[in-house]
Amino acid sequence: MLSYDLDSYDGPLYEKIYKSIKDDVYAGRIHPGEKLPSKRKLAATLGVSVITVENAYGQLQAEGYVHSYQKRGYFIAELPGIATGYRRIKSEATREEYNQKRATDKPVDLSNTQANPKLFPFALWARLMREVISEREDEIMDKSPCNGVYPLRNAITGLLATYRQMQVEPERIVVGSGSESIYGILVQLLGRDKVYGVENPGYRKLSEIYRFHGVATRFIGLDESGLSLSELMASNAQIAHISPTHHFPTGATTPIARRYELLGWSAARSDRHIIEDDYDSEFRFTGRPIPSMQSVDATGKVIYLNTFSQTISPTIRVGYVVLPSELHERYTRDLSFYSNPVSNFIQLTLAEFIARGHFDRLINRSRLYYERARRRALDAIQSSSLASRCEIFENDSGLHFLLRLKTRRSEESLAQRFEDSNVRLDSLSKYYHDDRSSNAKLYLFSYSNLEGVQLDRALETIAKTL
Amino acid sequence: MLSYDLDSYDGPLYEKIYKSIKDDVYAGRIHPGEKLPSKRKLAATLGVSVITVENAYGQLQAEGYVHSYQKRGYFIAELPGIATGYRRIKSEATREEYNQKRATDKPVDLSNTQANPKLFPFALWARLMREVISEREDEIMDKSPCNGVYPLRNAITGLLATYRQMQVEPERIVVGSGSESIYGILVQLLGRDKVYGVENPGYRKLSEIYRFHGVATRFIGLDESGLSLSELMASNAQIAHISPTHHFPTGATTPIARRYELLGWSAARSDRHIIEDDYDSEFRFTGRPIPSMQSVDATGKVIYLNTFSQTISPTIRVGYVVLPSELHERYTRDLSFYSNPVSNFIQLTLAEFIARGHFDRLINRSRLYYERARRRALDAIQSSSLASRCEIFENDSGLHFLLRLKTRRSEESLAQRFEDSNVRLDSLSKYYHDDRSSNAKLYLFSYSNLEGVQLDRALETIAKTL
Numbered sequence: 001m002l003s004y005d006l007d008s009y010d011g012p013l014y015e016k017i018y019k020s021i022k023d024d025v026y027a028g029r030i031h032p033g034e035k036l037p038s039k040r041k042l043a044a045t046l047g048v049s050v051i052t053v054e055n056a057y058g059q060l061q062a063e064g065y066v067h068s069y070q071k072r073g074y075f076i077a078e079l080p081g082i083a084t085g086y087r088r089i090k091s092e093a094t095r096e097e098y099n100q101k102r103a104t105d106k107p108v109d110l111s112n113t114q115a116n117p118k119l120f121p122f123a124l125w126a127r128l129m130r131e132v133i134s135e136r137e138d139e140i141m142d143k144s145p146c147n148g149v150y151p152l153r154n155a156i157t158g159l160l161a162t163y164r165q166m167q168v169e170p171e172r173i174v175v176g177s178g179s180e181s182i183y184g185i186l187v188q189l190l191g192r193d194k195v196y197g198v199e200n201p202g203y204r205k206l207s208e209i210y211r212f213h214g215v216a217t218r219f220i221g222l223d224e225s226g227l228s229l230s231e232l233m234a235s236n237a238q239i240a241h242i243s244p245t246h247h248f249p250t251g252a253t254t255p256i257a258r259r260y261e262l263l264g265w266s267a268a269r270s271d272r273h274i275i276e277d278d279y280d281s282e283f284r285f286t287g288r289p290i291p292s293m294q295s296v297d298a299t300g301k302v303i304y305l306n307t308f309s310q311t312i313s314p315t316i317r318v319g320y321v322v323l324p325s326e327l328h329e330r331y332t333r334d335l336s337f338y339s340n341p342v343s344n345f346i347q348l349t350l351a352e353f354i355a356r357g358h359f360d361r362l363i364n365r366s367r368l369y370y371e372r373a374r375r376r377a378l379d380a381i382q383s384s385s386l387a388s389r390c391e392i393f394e395n396d397s398g399l400h401f402l403l404r405l406k407t408r409r410s411e412e413s414l415a416q417r418f419e420d421s422n423v424r425l426d427s428l429s430k431y432y433h434d435d436r437s438s439n440a441k442l443y444l445f446s447y448s449n450l451e452g453v454q455l456d457r458a459l460e461t462i463a464k465t466l
Numbered sequence: 467m468l469s470y471d472l473d474s475y476d477g478p479l480y481e482k483i484y485k486s487i488k489d490d491v492y493a494g495r496i497h498p499g500e501k502l503p504s505k506r507k508l509a510a511t512l513g514v515s516v517i518t519v520e521n522a523y524g525q526l527q528a529e530g531y532v533h534s535y536q537k538r539g540y541f542i543a544e545l546p547g548i549a550t551g552y553r554r555i556k557s558e559a560t561r562e563e564y565n566q567k568r569a570t571d572k573p574v575d576l577s578n579t580q581a582n583p584k585l586f587p588f589a590l591w592a593r594l595m596r597e598v599i600s601e602r603e604d605e606i607m608d609k610s611p612c613n614g615v616y617p618l619r620n621a622i623t624g625l626l627a628t629y630r631q632m633q634v635e636p637e638r639i640v641v642g643s644g645s646e647s648i649y650g651i652l653v654q655l656l657g658r659d660k661v662y663g664v665e666n667p668g669y670r671k672l673s674e675i676y677r678f679h680g681v682a683t684r685f686i687g688l689d690e691s692g693l694s695l696s697e698l699m700a701s702n703a704q705i706a707h708i709s710p711t712h713h714f715p716t717g718a719t720t721p722i723a724r725r726y727e728l729l730g731w732s733a734a735r736s737d738r739h740i741i742e743d744d745y746d747s748e749f750r751f752t753g754r755p756i757p758s759m760q761s762v763d764a765t766g767k768v769i770y771l772n773t774f775s776q777t778i779s780p781t782i783r784v785g786y787v788v789l790p791s792e793l794h795e796r797y798t799r800d801l802s803f804y805s806n807p808v809s810n811f812i813q814l815t816l817a818e819f820i821a822r823g824h825f826d827r828l829i830n831r832s833r834l835y836y837e838r839a840r841r842r843a844l845d846a847i848q849s850s851s852l853a854s855r856c857e858i859f860e861n862d863s864g865l866h867f868l869l870r871l872k873t874r875r876s877e878e879s880l881a882q883r884f885e886d887s888n889v890r891l892d893s894l895s896k897y898y899h900d901d902r903s904s905n906a907k908l909y910l911f912s913y914s915n916l917e918g919v920q921l922d923r924a925l926e927t928i929a930k931t932l
Contacts, residue, residue: 151517178807
């Protein structure tokens with residue numbers, strides 16, 4: 001009879017069961033042709049639901065580890081070439097030893113600039129969602145307007161006023177399922193015949209998405225003030241997609257003078273627009289952020305874009321855009337036949353989350369957490385053997401900084417060495433849309449998801465690699 | 467002090483308050499310049515939350531009925547040209563009289579082919595969602611694979627086996643937020659350089675979406691067996707987007723012979739594909755549905771598409787597609803950088819809903835409901851004065867049939883008369899993507915959302931109009 005210590009595994013419950021059984025197969029504890037317990041029986045033994053076991057068996061079946069025969073049950077498949085005993089976890093190892101080993105083995109990913117999922121107030125969100133479900137059936141069953149339900153758009157205007165001093169009417173806001181669905185809407189709104197300029201280096205996924213939407217893109221280089229105006233002028237781009245508050249991944253902030261220059265560029269021709277991607281402006285640690293370009297735009301050329309993936313969690317899948325007047329009219333005329341892609345369950349819960357002040361509290365807590373994590377990382381580097389062999393570029397905000405490694409090795413040789421190590425470090429070169437690589441030996445150092453032991457290990461490894 | 471009987475109004479709570487106050491403005495019960503009670507005060511009086519009042523005030527403000535002055539509160543705006551007393555509901559009318567009047571005045575929409583929201587088992591869905599939130603935090607916080615979480619894709623394979631005798635591996639399924647987001651993915655997958663053929667008449671939104679995705683479309687006419695093969699051949703379309711099980715809006719089912727002919731068409735050239743839109747195949751009332759084209763496709767040319775909007779509710783916003791092997795590989799290679807647009811909260815709840823058999827029960831209940839509604843509509847027509855002046859086209863499935871009106875009036879003259887009446891009736895002509903209008907005086911007659919009193923009224927009005 002199968003009986004597992006599911007705590008030894010990561011991931012959702014069904015995956016733990018799936019992994020346990022797979023490990024048993026590899027360890028030779030169960031053999032080809034052997035019958036698995038019925039779903040009901042295993043569920044009872046493990047104290048989980050039948051559907052969880054069903055999902056685990058389904059995954060095993062999908063991957064060919066088991067076969068199912070109607071009315072006879074599930075059987076381990078013949079698996080030629082599998083050496084039993086492989087991947088076996090010694091039974092004499094205590095769970096603690098095992099877990100410690102896992103923590104040490106786990107690769108350290110310094111390129112992960114995602115929000116730390118530990119900060120998401122899951123219990124609170126769950127409570128609000130339960131409340132919304134219980135009390136607002138009518139609103140949930142109502143068809144959402146194409147641009148999102150009013151309470152959410154209204155709550156967002158509150159955030160924009162608080163965090164960005166922006167006065168925005170709720171009808172100008174279009175809610176989408178994460179920024180990706182919004183890029184798609186913007187392409188349809190601005191036109192597929194336009195040429196889109198993106199920052200180089202920048203967010204790689206962005207140019208991928210534009211490419212798959214079949215629009216022409218230009219990669220515009222940066223200078224010390226942000227997007228290079230001369231390169232932008234020289235290109236025939238009509239849309240400039242930029243992140244002036246906190247450029248990804250260099251962290252640079254575009255000063256106000258360049259912002260006005262860019263506004264001037266957009267004002268000069270009627271077909272020009274700026275997409276202001278303000279993705280993590282909330283995480284500025286010192287002082288007030290520079291006003292958004294949208295808030296100083298008198299010509300209706302700036303489209304303001306933001307997402308809750310960095311501030312709340314990517315799991316809720318919500319982003320939004322603020323459209324200038326003329327584009328808002330075009331949107332209403334041409335694109336309002338679309339259904340809003342975000343379920344009302346999520347939209348209304350998020351509206352409550354913001355309206356009751358939980359967003360503000362989360363931002364404050366997150367800022368504190370990331371600021372400490374940044375401090376810890378900077379201190380650790382300072383007091384490590386790496387101190388004299390690197391230089392740090394940062395601007396007091398965001399979830400990462402840049403590390404320049406001082407070494408004679410080429411980026412290629414370093415990449416090779418990192419690949420063999422347990423540390424994932426992405427060179428800035430990876431963020432160029434073209435092959436304008438830098439060999440500047442600048443690396444992203446994200447501290448948002450780093451634990452203490454990982455930090456030390458990462459620094460050690462990097463120092464050795466040089 | 468404002469004190470309202472909110473039950474007199476439809477819609478979400480904040481909207482009821484918003485409407486109450488607006489009615490007061492029009493009725494002259496509150497005057498320009500008058501101060502509204504504070505949000506907190508009104509919330510207490512009405513026994514609602516402050517945020518609800520905030521949303522109501524926000525909507526009033528957005529529409530210009532009230533102004534807010536910082537720290538002073540909300541004031542009724544000057545509204546030139548408003549005759550007070552207008553729209554006033556007489557206070558002596560009892561609520562019952564009022565509601566009855568509303569039901570009688572409410573326009574009857576015979577073109578609404580949406581699922582009836584009353585059938586959605588809200589309480590059950592709410593319970594499952596609460597359970598998922600409480601018990602599966604890890605899974606919710608895990609990043610969903612680009613094509614959706616495994617338990618949902620696995621549950622969908624079960625549905626496909628049950629309802630469509632399709633044997634599909636979970637990895638071939640891509641979950642999206644309603645069919646609209648899936649059309650977008652398909653354009654990116656099949657290529658923007660392809661020519662897309664859509665049924666004419668057909669689903670108008672579809673050609674709109676293709677148009678806004680910047681792809682060339684061809685409108686392919688129908689004959690008695692479905693999509694006209696000769697028109698398809700004569701066009702240079704490479705992708706045929708069709709609904710062979712139950713064509714929208716004619717209700718026609720494509721017989722097996724034409725299906726093979728279409729498969730033959732697609733097999734003849736490597737760049738051809740068929741998108742099989744199976745949107746309401748579950749609602750067949752008699753006999754088993756004809757096998758899906760996907761299930762008899764040996765050449766990997768058919769993309770199967772379905773949605774839960776018709777079967778469960780559009781509010782959950784989930785659809786999916788089954789990709790043939792080669793396209794699945796292309797999807798994994800090229801498009802798996804996308805995030806899945808559906809929140810894990812929804813994906814996991816839906817997986818449970820299906821896995822525990824609730825989907826099956828809902829379909830059975832819905833079938834029964836729609837079959838009765840159809841029967842009732844057909845009987846009512848038969849025993850009305852309309853009986854001798856119309857003809858009915860239907861094929862025992864779906865949520866509507868077609869009504870041909872026998873009259874000498876032109877469609878234009880009828881349209882004029884319907885516009886002045888309280889019945890919304892859409893001519894089939896409206897479903898042509900081009901101006902190939904028919905003047906066949908064929909009208910959609912949807913019974914999915916019709917109540918008894920509305921049915922009689924609609925038939926009376928139509929008879930009078932002839």
